[in-house]
Amino acid sequence: MKPLAVSLGDPAGVGPEIIAAAWADRDKLGLPPFVVIGGSQIMASAAGHADIPGIDGPDGDYRPARPDEQSAQIALASLEQAIAGTLAGHFSGVVTAPVAKSAIAQVSPAFIGQTELLADSCGLGRESAVMMLAGPSLKTVPLTVHCAIADVPDLISQDLIIHRTHIVARALQADFGIAAPRIAIAGLNPHAGEDGRMGREEIDIIAPAIAQLRGEGIDATGPHPADTLFAPHKRSTYDAVIAMYHDQALVPLKALDFDEGVNITLGLPIVRTSPDHGTAFDIAGQGIARPDAMIAAIRMAGEVASRRANG
Known part of the structure; x- marks a missing residue:
């Protein structure tokens, strides 16, 4: 298998040191091969001058905890180079270290986030690049992502739920090897609306979408009250949750699997974690x-790339 491309992330953040730590333990942990995109000087400093394989690219001085315009530019250039190289077939997938969205937006105003950049680079509509948070205990997908809570009710729709649930179901089969995925869909309102007394989104939007999905052969259930959906006895009843908004999906994942949580983008022609x-x-x-989370991201990218290559 070709190596994974690992982007630097913001070099003023923890990206370089967690990449270096993953490299140091790669053999012991059985990680797939990977190379770092750019930052040879940065990585040498972060790793105590250990020899980490890399591809020539953006570089600079290693200045941890001192983000600036240059660090944002390096982060964006490394990310773009990693994506381009993966799309060109040079790498089996891309693993992206963390970036500061607001800092990159200062140097590239069109930048919203890494997932959105991946969708644009792959020529897909942004609604087709689906962010899944995956850990040992849970897999969750936020239906709406980087938006204000006040905007969520107007952004959810039957079409969006159906479209993204199909992407999630296909990915669970192809990328995670789950033959018959079970997908739980959360409600938007407390108690899933309580029969309309706390909002009608469950009645008017979410339940009809679930009915259509079930009619199409997707094992989708809900709308489930979010306050009980992540309890231990509930987690055994599904393979993934589709939540209505960012924190509804990320809070339980980070509470349960913070050190091993992986962000994987579903629906792309390339592997990204x-x-x-x-x-x-x-x-x-x-x-x-x-x-730990960088190690888990590298491991998951290698596993998904292998399944796709052998599928």
């Missing part, structure tokens, strides 16, 4: 950042 945490500028360079 990322550790499910941010740049952590406040602890960068102190040697205390845990590499």
